Amino acid sequence: MTVLTAYFDPTLWRDWFGAGVDQLGHTTFWFAVGQIVFINALLSGDNALVIAMACRGLPPRQRRWGLILGAGLAALLRIIFTVLLASVLTLPYLKLIGGAGLLYIAAKLLVPEAPDRNEIEAVAHLWRAVAVIVVADIIMSFDNVVAIAAAARGDYVLLAIGLAISIPLLFAGAALIAALLDRYPVLIWLGSALLGWIAGETIATDTAVVSRLAPLGDTALRQVEFAGAAAGAALAVAVGGLWQRLRDSRAHMRGAQDGTKTVLISKFFQIWAIHR
Numbered sequence: 001m002t003v004l005t006a007y008f009d010p011t012l013w014r015d016w017f018g019a020g021v022d023q024l025g026h027t028t029f030w031f032a033v034g035q036i037v038f039i040n041a042l043l044s045g046d047n048a049l050v051i052a053m054a055c056r057g058l059p060p061r062q063r064r065w066g067l068i069l070g071a072g073l074a075a076l077l078r079i080i081f082t083v084l085l086a087s088v089l090t091l092p093y094l095k096l097i098g099g100a101g102l103l104y105i106a107a108k109l110l111v112p113e114a115p116d117r118n119e120i121e122a123v124a125h126l127w128r129a130v131a132v133i134v135v136a137d138i139i140m141s142f143d144n145v146v147a148i149a150a151a152a153r154g155d156y157v158l159l160a161i162g163l164a165i166s167i168p169l170l171f172a173g174a175a176l177i178a179a180l181l182d183r184y185p186v187l188i189w190l191g192s193a194l195l196g197w198i199a200g201e202t203i204a205t206d207t208a209v210v211s212r213l214a215p216l217g218d219t220a221l222r223q224v225e226f227a228g229a230a231a232g233a234a235l236a237v238a239v240g241g242l243w244q245r246l247r248d249s250r251a252h253m254r255g256a257q258d259g260t261k262t263v264l265i266s267k268f269f270q271i272w273a274i275h276r
Helices: 002-006 010-022 027-043 045-055 060-088 094-108 118-154 158-184 186-204 208-214 219-276
Strands: none
Touching: 002 010, 045 060, 045 118, 045 186, 060 118, 060 158, 060 219, 094 118, 094 186, 094 208, 094 219, 118 158, 118 186, 158 186, 186 219, 208 219
16 A cells, blocks of 8 residues: 555656656657557557447447547556556456456447437446446456556656557547447457457466466466366357347337237227217
8 A cells, every 4th residue: 555655646756757758859768659559559459349349339429429538548547557556467366356347348248228318318328338448448458558567667658658649549449340340240249259258368367376277387377278268258258148138038028018008008099989
């Protein structure tokens, strides 16, 4: 806790900012910025997929805001994770819990939201989508921050500039994927399987799991990682498919009940009109 408190010391932030500003005129600084942008672009495919899938059911205006907020928050979370939380990424059971959460999100994204009936519902869906993006990005950033932190070499102004430049790339990637999901709905299932794969891989590489399997050797660890990833992909698609079928079944039953009520009311008024 003391270590985290030290990061909120204004003097520390002033020193970091001053050191970063002093480097703005150096070629090596901008070369490092390019490295961070490139690394983040390579590692952000899954983030762009989550943003696109979470926003796909929103109306056009809310979808645009969802993509913008999702991309901005993804970059902001990378900065926070790299500066404050990199030291806790090796804690046991952290990835296990995060992977389970990502499995839930992978399955949930297969279940479409009900159509918006008014502006209030549309806004509610927007913030629900943003919340899903934030949670998923936190989980998927566990490994990504290690590579980004290595490129930043402790310079947090460099880190912030590099990730800020990455926001348009992430936004463009999410917008492109969203357009593809609209045109080819089967990709939604592939996207859910990919997120499930990442979730299973995250669980299999948790410190608690690795420490217990370490005596079996590196080959066994790789096999467990692959098996966990494959199981995660299959589980996400299976649970998401059953969830979607259950929701469609309930919607069909409600529609049938509403139709029956409408017929009964119509018959009542017909009989009433005849006997009047």
